Amino acid sequence: MQEYRLSPDKLYSKSFRLNHSSRSDYRALNKKEWIAAIKKIHKQHGQIFAGYLKDNLPYLYNQGVWLFGDRDKALQAAGFAPEQMRMWGFWNQAKLIRQIQTLRKRSLPLYAKYVLANHKKLFSAALRQFGSWEKALLAAGIETPRYAYGGRLKI
Helix, strand or coil: CCCCCCCHHHHCCHHHHHHCCCCCCCCCCCHHHHHHHHHHHHHHHCCCCHHHHHHHCHHHHHHHHHHHCCHHHHHHHCCCCCCCCCCCCCCCHHHHHHHHHHHHHCCCCCCHHHHHHHCHHHHHHHHHHHCCHHHHHHHCCCCCCCCCCCCHHHC
């Protein structure tokens, strides 16, 4: 493919792909048709999660990966931001800290119950990365208040 600068569409014809498919619902699509199909699905369902496509439209998911190289490149070709099309985003420590500091700058409450109710993805990612919400706040440079009485049991 690289030597002759052929795309997957040019290398294998549609009729070849149709004839050699074991699935009766298979439709061979070129890049433009795939992009139109993915946009139609997005319009009907709102999101294009990988799990949804794998479960309900596996041929469309597999063709996107095959035509464009990976799922992110396929979504970018269709005009979508891959990060927003994921059900679960990737959170590294730097991104978590920035988000926590943004909440602080906006003067939003930083206690665990509020963040869990209003920013679920941030809260669960902080627990995965740091082990607790308090440790995530400390990593972001936010001191948590220490209560003199030592908790409910010591009152």
